[in-house]
Amino acid sequence: MAAKSSDDYAWSHKHLLGLADLDAADIRFLLTTARGFGEVSTRSVKKVPALRGKVVANLFFEPSTRTRSSFHLAAGRLSADVLDFSGSSSSTTKGESLSDTVRNIEAMGVDVMVVRHNQSGAAALVADSVDCSVLNAGDGQHEHPTQGLLDAYTIAQRTGRDGFDFTGLTVAIVGDIAHSRVARSNIHGLTKLGAKVILIGPPTLLPATFKAAGCEIYHTLDEVLPRLDVINMLRVQFERLTSQAFPSVREYSALYGLTTERMKKMKKNVVVMHPGPINRGLEIESAVADGPNSAILQQVTNGLAVRMACMFLVQGAQHTEN
Amino acid sequence: MNVLADETKLAAMVNDLAAEVKQDLFPDGPWAIVGIRSRGDVLAKRLADKLKPDHAGSVDITLYRDDLSEIGPQPVVRTTEIDFPVDGTNILLVDDVLMTGRSVRAAIQSLIDFGRPRCIKLLVLCDRGGRELPVQPDYVALVLDEADQQQVEVRLQPTDPEDCIVIFPDTAKSTSKE
Incomplete structure (x- = not known):
C-alpha cells in the first residue's frame, strides 16, 4: 500500500529534458526519491539492484568530467550497464547526423540515454528520434x-x-x-x-x-x-x-x-x-x-543521489506522455 | 470488512510475540531488530521498545523488488536506516503481513548488501499464506487460512489513524500489501 502522501501522485515523465516541463509536485517527488538514494552511497557496498539488466548510454557530445562521472557512477550504483560514448571519438566527426547516431546506439538495446550537447534542443531532438528514455545532461544554453x-x-x-x-x-x-x-x-x-x-x-x-x-x-x-x-x-x-x-x-x-x-x-x-x-x-x-x-x-555528492533518482524514475515511468 | 483484532488485541499479540522472542534471545553476539517499511518498521519499533536490542533499524525494499516493471507507477523510495555493523550481528527481521515471501526475500538481499549477518530470523504479525518463495516465519501471531483468499490489512499508528487488523472478504481487489 502506498503512503498516503503519494496516493494521488504518479510520476509520468518518460524523459527529463528540462525543469520547465515539470511542475512543483514532480520536482518534489523526484527530490524525495533522491533522498532515498542518498543513503546508498554511504554503504560499504554501494549498489542496489533497481536497474539490473538495464543499459544506460552516456552520450557526451561536449566535454565533461564531473557530470559524466556522476551519471556513470549513478547508473553503476543502480546496477545498470553503462555504455560510454563521447562525440569527439565518434562517427559524428564522420558526418553522421545526431538522430542517426542515437538511433544506431538505441538499436544495440539501450533503456536510458543521457545526452550532453553544445546545441540547445539537442536532447529534445534525441527524445524525438528514439523510443527509450532521455535524460538531458546539458544542452547548449537551454537547460541542465x-x-x-x-x-x-x-x-x-x-x-x-x-x-x-x-x-x-x-x-x-x-x-x-x-x-x-x-x-x-x-x-x-x-x-x-x-x-x-x-x-x-x-x-x-x-x-x-x-x-x-x-x-x-x-x-x-x-x-x-x-x-x-x-x-x-x-x-x-x-x-x-x-x-x-x-x-x-x-x-x-x-x-x-x-x-x-x-x-x-x-x-x-x-x-x-x-x-x-x-x-x-x-x-x-x-x-x-x-x-x-x-x-x-555537497552539491557534487548530492548530484549522484539526484541522478540515480532521475534514471530510476524515467525508465519506470508510466508512459502517459508521448 | 471484519475486524480481526482491535487495538487491545493487537497490543496483546505484540506482547506475546515479544515474550516469545525474549525466551530464545540470541545467545551469542549482538542482535538487532530491523523492520521492513512501511508497516514492519512501526512494529519493529514497538518490539524494540520492549526488548531493548543492541541495535534497531529499518529497510526500504523498493530498490530490491523483483516486480518494479510490473507494479505501475514508480513507488516512493524511502530511506534505509542500518547504522550498525551488520557483520556478525543476529537480526530479527520484522514485517506486518507475510504472503508471497517476496518482500522478505528483498529485505534479506538488502541486509546482505550491508554485510554478513550471523543469522536472520523472521517475525510477522500475520501469515496469510500464498507463498511463492520458500520463506517461513520464526515468530507469527496470527495465521489465516490461505483458502479464504481474503485481503488482510494491518493498520498501525502513526502510519495509520488506528491500530487494528482488518480483513476484506471481497476478493476482487488483490492490492494487499505483503
Whole structure:
C-alpha cells in the first residue's frame, strides 16, 4: 500500500529534458526519491539492484568530467550497464547526423540515454528520434535539469526545508546568466518550489527578458548581499564567450567576484554554491569556496543521489506522455 | 470488512510475540531488530521498545523488488536506516503481513548488501499464506487460512489513524500489501 502522501501522485515523465516541463509536485517527488538514494552511497557496498539488466548510454557530445562521472557512477550504483560514448571519438566527426547516431546506439538495446550537447534542443531532438528514455545532461544554453535539481536538493538540505518548500527563501544567481543552462534550470526549479530568485550580472550577460520569468534583476552585487539566503556563483564560461559581451577578467572579478569582504555583508549562514568547475580567484575567492558556508562539494555528492533518482524514475515511468 | 483484532488485541499479540522472542534471545553476539517499511518498521519499533536490542533499524525494499516493471507507477523510495555493523550481528527481521515471501526475500538481499549477518530470523504479525518463495516465519501471531483468499490489512499508528487488523472478504481487489 502506498503512503498516503503519494496516493494521488504518479510520476509520468518518460524523459527529463528540462525543469520547465515539470511542475512543483514532480520536482518534489523526484527530490524525495533522491533522498532515498542518498543513503546508498554511504554503504560499504554501494549498489542496489533497481536497474539490473538495464543499459544506460552516456552520450557526451561536449566535454565533461564531473557530470559524466556522476551519471556513470549513478547508473553503476543502480546496477545498470553503462555504455560510454563521447562525440569527439565518434562517427559524428564522420558526418553522421545526431538522430542517426542515437538511433544506431538505441538499436544495440539501450533503456536510458543521457545526452550532453553544445546545441540547445539537442536532447529534445534525441527524445524525438528514439523510443527509450532521455535524460538531458546539458544542452547548449537551454537547460541542465539534473544540476538544477541537485542545487535544489542541496538548498533544502542546508536550510532544513525537508518538504522542499522554498517559500520565503531568497536565492541569487550571479554571473553570465544569458549563456547559462544552469541558471535556466535553477530559475525554473527554484521559482516552482516557491523561492524568490534574484539574477545578478553585467547588462551584456543578463538581458532584461529574464524579468518575465519572475526574477529580480540587478547589475551590481553589493546592494543585494544582505537579503540572500543562498548565493549561486556561475562559472565564467570562457568557451562560450566569443563576443565582447564580457568585461575584462579583472573588472568582472572586482564587480561580481565573491570575496571574503563580500561574505561579511551577508547573512552568517548564507549558503554558497557553484556548479563547478570553479575559477578560483575569478568568480569566487579560494577562502570562500573552501569556507564553512560553501556547499560546493555537497552539491557534487548530492548530484549522484539526484541522478540515480532521475534514471530510476524515467525508465519506470508510466508512459502517459508521448 | 471484519475486524480481526482491535487495538487491545493487537497490543496483546505484540506482547506475546515479544515474550516469545525474549525466551530464545540470541545467545551469542549482538542482535538487532530491523523492520521492513512501511508497516514492519512501526512494529519493529514497538518490539524494540520492549526488548531493548543492541541495535534497531529499518529497510526500504523498493530498490530490491523483483516486480518494479510490473507494479505501475514508480513507488516512493524511502530511506534505509542500518547504522550498525551488520557483520556478525543476529537480526530479527520484522514485517506486518507475510504472503508471497517476496518482500522478505528483498529485505534479506538488502541486509546482505550491508554485510554478513550471523543469522536472520523472521517475525510477522500475520501469515496469510500464498507463498511463492520458500520463506517461513520464526515468530507469527496470527495465521489465516490461505483458502479464504481474503485481503488482510494491518493498520498501525502513526502510519495509520488506528491500530487494528482488518480483513476484506471481497476478493476482487488483490492490492494487499505483503
